Amino acid sequence: MDTEERDAAPAAASAVTDSVPGPAPGRAAERAGNVVTVDEPPEPRRIRRQPDLMRLLFEGLLMVVILALGKIGVQTTSGLESDIHNGVQLAPPFLLSGITVITNITTAVIPVGLAVERLVRRDTRRVADAVIAAALSYGVTFLLNEWIRSSYAPNWLLTELTRHVSSGTTSPLHIYLATVIAFLTVLGFNDRPTLRTFTWVCIWIYALATLMSGDSALVGLIVTFLLGRAVAFAWRYAWGVVNERPTGQVVVRSLRSAGLVPVACRWQGEHEDVRRYEVRCADGTYLDVTVLDRDRQAVGLLYRIYRRIRLRGPAQRRNLFSLRRTVDQEALISYALRDAGINTPRLVAVRELSGDAALLAYERVQSCPLDQLPKEKVTDALLIRVWETVAALGRAQMAHRRLALDSIQVDQHGQIWLTELRNGEIAAADLQQLLDITDTMTALALKAGPERTVATGARVLGDERIGSAWPMLQPVVLTRSTRNAMRKSKHLLQRLREQILERRPHAEALEPVKLERLSPKTLLTVGAGCFAVYVLLFQLSSASSQSGKNLLELFLEASPWWLLVAVVASALTYVAAAMVLTGFIPEKLPVLHNLLVQVAAGFVSLVAPAAVGGVALNTRYMQKRGIPTGAAVSAVGASQAVAFVIHIALIATFSFIAGQNVGRSDSSTLVIAILLAIAILIMVVMAVPPLRHFAKVRLAPFFEGSLPRLLDVAQNPRKLTIALGGTVALSLFNALCLWASVHAMAPTSKSPHAISYATAAVVFLTAQTAGSFIPVPSGVGTVELAMTGALKLVGVDNETAVTSVLVYRMLRTYLPAIPGYLTFTQLQRKGLL
Numbered sequence: 001m002d003t004e005e006r007d008a009a010p011a012a013a014s015a016v017t018d019s020v021p022g023p024a025p026g027r028a029a030e031r032a033g034n035v036v037t038v039d040e041p042p043e044p045r046r047i048r049r050q051p052d053l054m055r056l057l058f059e060g061l062l063m064v065v066i067l068a069l070g071k072i073g074v075q076t077t078s079g080l081e082s083d084i085h086n087g088v089q090l091a092p093p094f095l096l097s098g099i100t101v102i103t104n105i106t107t108a109v110i111p112v113g114l115a116v117e118r119l120v121r122r123d124t125r126r127v128a129d130a131v132i133a134a135a136l137s138y139g140v141t142f143l144l145n146e147w148i149r150s151s152y153a154p155n156w157l158l159t160e161l162t163r164h165v166s167s168g169t170t171s172p173l174h175i176y177l178a179t180v181i182a183f184l185t186v187l188g189f190n191d192r193p194t195l196r197t198f199t200w201v202c203i204w205i206y207a208l209a210t211l212m213s214g215d216s217a218l219v220g221l222i223v224t225f226l227l228g229r230a231v232a233f234a235w236r237y238a239w240g241v242v243n244e245r246p247t248g249q250v251v252v253r254s255l256r257s258a259g260l261v262p263v264a265c266r267w268q269g270e271h272e273d274v275r276r277y278e279v280r281c282a283d284g285t286y287l288d289v290t291v292l293d294r295d296r297q298a299v300g301l302l303y304r305i306y307r308r309i310r311l312r313g314p315a316q317r318r319n320l321f322s323l324r325r326t327v328d329q330e331a332l333i334s335y336a337l338r339d340a341g342i343n344t345p346r347l348v349a350v351r352e353l354s355g356d357a358a359l360l361a362y363e364r365v366q367s368c369p370l371d372q373l374p375k376e377k378v379t380d381a382l383l384i385r386v387w388e389t390v391a392a393l394g395r396a397q398m399a400h401r402r403l404a405l406d407s408i409q410v411d412q413h414g415q416i417w418l419t420e421l422r423n424g425e426i427a428a429a430d431l432q433q434l435l436d437i438t439d440t441m442t443a444l445a446l447k448a449g450p451e452r453t454v455a456t457g458a459r460v461l462g463d464e465r466i467g468s469a470w471p472m473l474q475p476v477v478l479t480r481s482t483r484n485a486m487r488k489s490k491h492l493l494q495r496l497r498e499q500i501l502e503r504r505p506h507a508e509a510l511e512p513v514k515l516e517r518l519s520p521k522t523l524l525t526v527g528a529g530c531f532a533v534y535v536l537l538f539q540l541s542s543a544s545s546q547s548g549k550n551l552l553e554l555f556l557e558a559s560p561w562w563l564l565v566a567v568v569a570s571a572l573t574y575v576a577a578a579m580v581l582t583g584f585i586p587e588k589l590p591v592l593h594n595l596l597v598q599v600a601a602g603f604v605s606l607v608a609p610a611a612v613g614g615v616a617l618n619t620r621y622m623q624k625r626g627i628p629t630g631a632a633v634s635a636v637g638a639s640q641a642v643a644f645v646i647h648i649a650l651i652a653t654f655s656f657i658a659g660q661n662v663g664r665s666d667s668s669t670l671v672i673a674i675l676l677a678i679a680i681l682i683m684v685v686m687a688v689p690p691l692r693h694f695a696k697v698r699l700a701p702f703f704e705g706s707l708p709r710l711l712d713v714a715q716n717p718r719k720l721t722i723a724l725g726g727t728v729a730l731s732l733f734n735a736l737c738l739w740a741s742v743h744a745m746a747p748t749s750k751s752p753h754a755i756s757y758a759t760a761a762v763v764f765l766t767a768q769t770a771g772s773f774i775p776v777p778s779g780v781g782t783v784e785l786a787m788t789g790a791l792k793l794v795g796v797d798n799e800t801a802v803t804s805v806l807v808y809r810m811l812r813t814y815l816p817a818i819p820g821y822l823t824f825t826q827l828q829r830k831g832l833l
Helices: 003-007 050-072 074-088 093-120 124-149 155-161 175-187 193-212 218-239 248-257 294-299 301-310 323-339 380-395 430-448 450-461 463-468 480-488 492-503 505-509 520-547 551-556 560-583 591-607 613-624 629-659 665-687 689-703 706-714 717-745 757-771 782-793 798-814 817-829
Strands: 014-019 035-040 262-271 274-281 286-293 347-354 357-363 367-369 408-411 416-418
Touching: 035 248, 050 155, 050 218, 093 124, 093 175, 093 193, 124 155, 124 175, 124 218, 155 218, 175 193, 175 218, 193 218, 248 262, 248 274, 248 286, 248 347, 248 357, 286 323, 286 347, 323 347, 323 357, 380 408, 380 416, 380 430, 380 450, 430 450, 430 463, 430 480, 430 492, 450 463, 450 492, 463 492, 560 591, 560 629, 560 717, 560 798, 591 613, 591 817, 613 629, 629 717, 629 757, 665 689, 717 757, 717 798, 757 782, 782 798
Parallel strands: 035 262
Antiparallel strands: 014 035, 262 274, 274 286, 286 357, 347 357, 367 408, 408 416
């Protein structure tokens, strides 16, 4: 039942009595000491478990991946199956027969034995669910086999899931295996780890014996295993499973076993991944009981996995999905905090409720969470006590890792108490302690403002320690509740940074701490890049199949003279890039070093987002040469601004020239389409406020501070000529490399003048622009797709378009990465980067 449903039905809460051997519930008033009143909403008999849905999605994703890999490596899997089958022929026949018989018996006896054992334990519902899941798996596998064999299914699927034998072809999916796997998955035997391991080993041995005897294909067996589990999880999630969550009565019995005497238990709701109960004992004391179970932990599992992938190193919170580790860690942190003299409620009981649930009982402290405290009561003295608690954590080398407003409690005497200890760390690294400071600073600023928060923090921790947290002020490291609260204070982090810089101006010079392993933008980039690479590989395969030749044969037929022109043009692009760098810097730098930096950029741009790696490398190079950071950034910004303007001008110029070729109607059509697309794009961006704001944000860094640098360059005609000449030459040489690549790969049976140089320039300039919209490193995949599509539009056949773009990208992107890496490491050794 969802939390909202339980909160919305307080009237459904019922007083349930649970007593030890003694009087009947009707006599509760007479023997109140032996009767406990449990007040909680009724639990549903069946529940849908989030882990089942996640496992279903995981098994489905694995099936897709296995089928995709099998399609790509169908020859490899076929060869592996043949090798296994041929190798088995050398073994004694009785060995394989014996293994098959034993595993057949085992895979039949164990499921039946487990079902009988469950029936003896009166767990009939689970056995019924397992039988239904097995029947569903049988039916689904049978129907899939019929469909795969029919003419409606793709032919590659039948080829991948079957193998040819003397009697015909094997069955695509193994019905018996799928049925047994579904049955065992639902029936479960998590309380028998040894038997579980033995059973799954027997199933895999049976599958291996089936593969060795030639009765199934390798991919078919793997997909069968995944399909059986997927059907089982689908049935469990659709129909639900018997609710085995511990109730308040179970909590009361467990507390009694710990020597406590509860007389009343009230459900307090569900928060994040725990359930809470308030328990009153016979001596008048109250307990705050936290119940952890796997169902509640699974609610935030996807988010925790996402954070684990996104953050790196010490910035990660340790707990993922281990119930035992969560309980152990919270208990350990609780004991460690009290030993260090830091206020935290006393842990009086830790008990296992079942294999999937446990509780932690704390003494009730009369306190109020900081988020519920009125702002007028958040005094400087209170803020100082909070900071003193954080300082005490640091002295004890511990980290709380969840210092949000709801986990900082204030009692009636103004003392600070810490709760929510599940993410705590002992022997915490300095980075983890700084993250605690960042959490506390941001949380307190929401209540008291940045000025008072930083001032009181500096009084306790010192300006140096507060300044050390400046690089940590990133939304990604804050707790979820703090990030949600910050939505009403969008500039809070910036104001905190300003307050820190007023006290410690040198904090801005600290190296930024890279806490993110992957950002959402990076994940999107990787996904888009993988899709583009997949499409590119499909195009290469298509070009090879259309010509009847493999790629090596196509490249061997290329014109060596046109290839030489392409290689020279590619090399000259580095000279042009060095001219750009030399021209936009009034200071005199060694020409050779400028050229080597551009060669090194060929490697950096392959591992950094498009248009970012080279910019950062040039800026770093100028800083190392003694040019101030502001001047270096403005020089690079000026070159980017001029390149943007020249890029647009070159598109218009070459579009006009290409359009004058009356004999090429396709080229004219493409030119008109490009000009119309650019015009419409500009109109849409200017008309839609969010797009206009986005364009302003993206383009502003190229033009801010560039005007003074441009004026400096304009005062030196020689520098201006080098800068503008290098910018124009860079685009012209790139276009020449593409044009030569097209002519080098054009089949001799077709016109050697497939496209003009002007058309090739238009294709390059527009494709580069299109590829830069998705920040994939060096535009891998996206540029190839854009260029190939543009070449097809101007009349180049598919075979030539695909192979010529591949040649161009090899010369301009992939091969230069090798000397680029060597140059990059050499420049680093010399201290130039």
